[in-house]
Amino acid sequence: MAVRPVTQTEIDAVFGGVADIIADALAREPAEVRPQSRLIADLGAESIDFLDIVFRLEQAFRVRIARGQILEDARGELSEDEFHRDGVLTAAGLARLREVLDEVPAEAFAPGLRIDDVPLLFTVETFCKVVVRAAPARAGAP
Amino acid sequence: MSGDRSPPARRRVLITGIGLVTPLGLDAPATWGALLAGTSGIDVVRSFDASGFPVRIGAEVKGFDDTRVERGLRRYATRQHRFALAAAAEALRDAGVAPTPETAAHWACIVGAGMMGVEFADLAAFQRRAAPEGVLRPDRVAEPASAVAFARNQPTAGLALLVRRFGIQGRAAAMHTACASGGQALGAAMRLIRHGTADCALAGGFDAMLNPIGLAGFCLLGALSADNHDPPRASRPFDRSRNGFVLGEGAGFLVLEAADVARRRGARAYAELAGDGNALSSYRITDSHPSGRGPIEAMRHALADANEPPEAVDYLNAHGTSTPMNDRSECAAVRAVLGAQAARLAVSSTKSLMGHLIAAAGAVEAAICALAIRDGVAPASANLRQPDPDCHLPFVTGAPQRRPIRVALSNAFGFGGSNNCLVLRAAPAA
Numbered sequence: 001m002a003v004r005p006v007t008q009t010e011i012d013a014v015f016g017g018v019a020d021i022i023a024d025a026l027a028r029e030p031a032e033v034r035p036q037s038r039l040i041a042d043l044g045a046e047s048i049d050f051l052d053i054v055f056r057l058e059q060a061f062r063v064r065i066a067r068g069q070i071l072e073d074a075r076g077e078l079s080e081d082e083f084h085r086d087g088v089l090t091a092a093g094l095a096r097l098r099e100v101l102d103e104v105p106a107e108a109f110a111p112g113l114r115i116d117d118v119p120l121l122f123t124v125e126t127f128c129k130v131v132v133r134a135a136p137a138r139a140g141a142p
Numbered sequence: 143m144s145g146d147r148s149p150p151a152r153r154r155v156l157i158t159g160i161g162l163v164t165p166l167g168l169d170a171p172a173t174w175g176a177l178l179a180g181t182s183g184i185d186v187v188r189s190f191d192a193s194g195f196p197v198r199i200g201a202e203v204k205g206f207d208d209t210r211v212e213r214g215l216r217r218y219a220t221r222q223h224r225f226a227l228a229a230a231a232e233a234l235r236d237a238g239v240a241p242t243p244e245t246a247a248h249w250a251c252i253v254g255a256g257m258m259g260v261e262f263a264d265l266a267a268f269q270r271r272a273a274p275e276g277v278l279r280p281d282r283v284a285e286p287a288s289a290v291a292f293a294r295n296q297p298t299a300g301l302a303l304l305v306r307r308f309g310i311q312g313r314a315a316a317m318h319t320a321c322a323s324g325g326q327a328l329g330a331a332m333r334l335i336r337h338g339t340a341d342c343a344l345a346g347g348f349d350a351m352l353n354p355i356g357l358a359g360f361c362l363l364g365a366l367s368a369d370n371h372d373p374p375r376a377s378r379p380f381d382r383s384r385n386g387f388v389l390g391e392g393a394g395f396l397v398l399e400a401a402d403v404a405r406r407r408g409a410r411a412y413a414e415l416a417g418d419g420n421a422l423s424s425y426r427i428t429d430s431h432p433s434g435r436g437p438i439e440a441m442r443h444a445l446a447d448a449n450e451p452p453e454a455v456d457y458l459n460a461h462g463t464s465t466p467m468n469d470r471s472e473c474a475a476v477r478a479v480l481g482a483q484a485a486r487l488a489v490s491s492t493k494s495l496m497g498h499l500i501a502a503a504g505a506v507e508a509a510i511c512a513l514a515i516r517d518g519v520a521p522a523s524a525n526l527r528q529p530d531p532d533c534h535l536p537f538v539t540g541a542p543q544r545r546p547i548r549v550a551l552s553n554a555f556g557f558g559g560s561n562n563c564l565v566l567r568a569a570p571a572a
Binding site: 025026027044048049051052055056 | 213214216217287288289290293
């Protein structure tokens, strides 16, 4: 796998903090923010909100999250051309993305998926994993 | 009622909806009712600790419910934007019309946007983060921060929220001409409809400068009344003892429709928005020209635009800020323009009760003219106990004056020398 696996325990350890931040950033009730909630389709996020959410996660968990981290993790050692062409993910790119976003249902990774549309797949659990992977070797929030 | 006086084939523009969020009330009926009752919206400032300021009074919007703003938009909207969204929503509900996918491209949104781009709380947060000891730290500035906070403090943010919230896809623009902004926004929207660029418009103004920096700024200019001991009397336009304006906040929005469009759907109209006149004083940063020449031109142009002679004017809602300079030069201008009619019309400044709403003032006060025409009543100019001899006009004092109002003028003059006058007229018979 291109990135290190994340355990359910690690996800559970950060979920509360991540969900609170996402709920606050998107003006949602905490009850609406579930692990499978998609940030855009279910919670009404826009691209500007992603910037805010990443900033707040960095502050709260004292980690560094690069912009486009998820796509970078998926691309791994593939070249840009091997990962996507004319804005569309290649078969190899799609397979790598599916590994990294293993919390997203398989049907979402249809051929023809545009790289600009990848954020549509992100769920709250996706961001839990981003936080865990960005954290120091030990799991858990400060 | 006189016949159609407009040049042949010129599209007439009707006011079909009004929405207001003001220091007098949280909607149009409440504001109008309080105005006619002579209730003052001016009090000690309560929304922040102003105890150290030379001026500690203002006209705050009281008890505004943030849930009036759609939840999904709230984080993108600062206080002034929330006022705007609420007032605009009321205006559209009142008009009984809204942009649809079929009509959206024929709607315009023209606003007088608030003078302070940056919400004080966001500015304070920035200072704490990036200049904690008062000196800007380049390393801190470059750190990631709230992109949403940055976006909501752009001068364009209010307009963007309005067009998005109401699905307007025709034309949108914001005026930044200080206290003339709200009036100029209405005039510009009227012209777009006349010209055929739009059929309908959501036009208005919004502002929320009652915060430490806004209040401090106007204090520095010496423009505000420091009558902290008697807030309801502090704003006394045209009075001999007047000593400055009172800073207010709020929003006013009107729905404007081409008369043929409004009639087709059986809309009810408050009044016709009949004329718009603008002139520049090009004089000084804050002083008004003593001869009143900018306001004179603005009023003359507005009347000419509306095809109304001076003797037709029944009511003037004056700019009347309660500053020594404005009130004197405005009265000189009114006498120069209206001649004999200057002794016969009714005049009042509603800033006497609601303070100065800055970028929202011109829009709110035009709405008040529309209500005055509808109800045949001119609101009083409060706190006028001893008129300044230089301000010699027939002011409405004490109770509101019941009289038919066919033609009304609304003045809005801004720092930097922008002067706007709008003419409203009783809606022509269908």
